[in-house]
Amino acid sequence: MPRLHLHLLSDSTGETLEMIAKAALAQFEETDIQRHFWPMVRSRQHLDRIVPDLAANPGLVLFTLVNAETRARLEEHCRTIGLPAVPVLDAVTEALETQLGQAAHGRPGRQHSMDDAYFKRVEAIHYTIAHDDGIAYEDWEDADIILAGVSRSSKTPTSIYLANRGYKVANIPLVVESPPPDLLFRLRRPMVVGLTTAPERLVQVRRNRLLTIADGQESTYVDAERVAEEVRFARRMFADNAWPVIDVTRRSIEETAAAVIKLYNEREAREIPPVVGPKPI
Known part of the structure; x- marks a missing residue:
C-alpha cells in the first residue's frame, strides 16, 4: 500500500486546505496517508520550527500562505530538502484577478472575517x-x-x-x-x-x-x-x-x-x- 506524508500548511485555520486535500484524496484508494497539519503559520520563526518535521517526514507539501515572504521561505526550504510544494489556491486566485481586473488583497484568513x-x-x-x-x-x-x-x-x-x-x-x-x-x-x-x-x-x-x-x-x-x-x-x-x-x-x-x-x-x-x-x- 502506497504511503505518503502529506504536510498541510496554512496561515489561517486550515479548514479550506483540509477540504481540498480531502476532496483530492477521495480519488485514490488503498493509500496510507500520514497527515501533518500546520495551521496559523504567519511568521518566519513559526515556519522554521516546522522545517525539521518536513525533513524528517518527506512527502508532499500543500500550502495556503498569502504572505509573500513566508511562502518564499517555505518554497526555498522545500527546494533545499527536495520536496514538492503546491500552492493550492494560486490558480483560482490568478484566474479571479484576471477576470475581475484587480489584485487579491493577500490577507490571511480573510474568508473567516467576522462579517x-x-x-x-x-x-x-x-x-x-x-x-x-x-x-x-x-x-x-x-x-x-x-x-x-x-x-x-x-x-x-x-x-x-x-x-x-x-x-x-x-x-x-x-x-x-x-x-x-x-x-x-x-x-x-x-x-x-x-x-x-x-x-x-x-x-x-x-x-x-x-x-x-x-x-x-x-x-x-x-x-x-x-x-x-x-x-x-x-x-x-x-x-x-x-x-x-x-x-x-x-x-x-x-x-x-x-x-x-x-x-x-x-x-x-x-x-x-x-x-x-x-x-x-
Whole structure:
C-alpha cells in the first residue's frame, strides 16, 4: 500500500486546505496517508520550527500562505530538502484577478472575517441546535429548511452541516404512532424536505446504534418489516404534501446537504419575481 506524508500548511485555520486535500484524496484508494497539519503559520520563526518535521517526514507539501515572504521561505526550504510544494489556491486566485481586473488583497484568513455572513452562520447554528429532533416546533416558521424523516435517516448531521453553511434548519422524526404537529403541514416560509433511505440499510444503521446504547437488545426498532412500514409511512407523507425527497442511502452527509441546498436555491429562484424593464418607446 502506497504511503505518503502529506504536510498541510496554512496561515489561517486550515479548514479550506483540509477540504481540498480531502476532496483530492477521495480519488485514490488503498493509500496510507500520514497527515501533518500546520495551521496559523504567519511568521518566519513559526515556519522554521516546522522545517525539521518536513525533513524528517518527506512527502508532499500543500500550502495556503498569502504572505509573500513566508511562502518564499517555505518554497526555498522545500527546494533545499527536495520536496514538492503546491500552492493550492494560486490558480483560482490568478484566474479571479484576471477576470475581475484587480489584485487579491493577500490577507490571511480573510474568508473567516467576522462579517454579516459570519454572524448569520452563528445564528443559524444556534437555531439548528435548539430545533433538533422536533424540539420547539412553534418556531419552525423562522427556519429556512425543515428536514423530515424516520429515525436514523441522517437528519441531525445534515442539519448541522447546513447550519454551518448559514441555513437555519429544524428537523422532525416521523413516527407512525405519533403524528407530527399540524403546524408542519401549514408552514409557508420554510422548505420541507423529506429524507428517505433503503429499509435494509436503515436496519443496519439502527443495529449499529443499538450496540452503543443500553444493553443493545433487539426490538421493533430494527425489525425489518416494521422498518419497511416506517419508510412507507414517511414516503406517503412526502407524496401527500408534495415535499421534495432525497434518498440518503448511498449519499454522504455532504452530498445530502448539497442536494438540499440545490433544491432550496431552485425554490428561491422560482419565487424571485422577474425584473420588468422599461417598456419600449
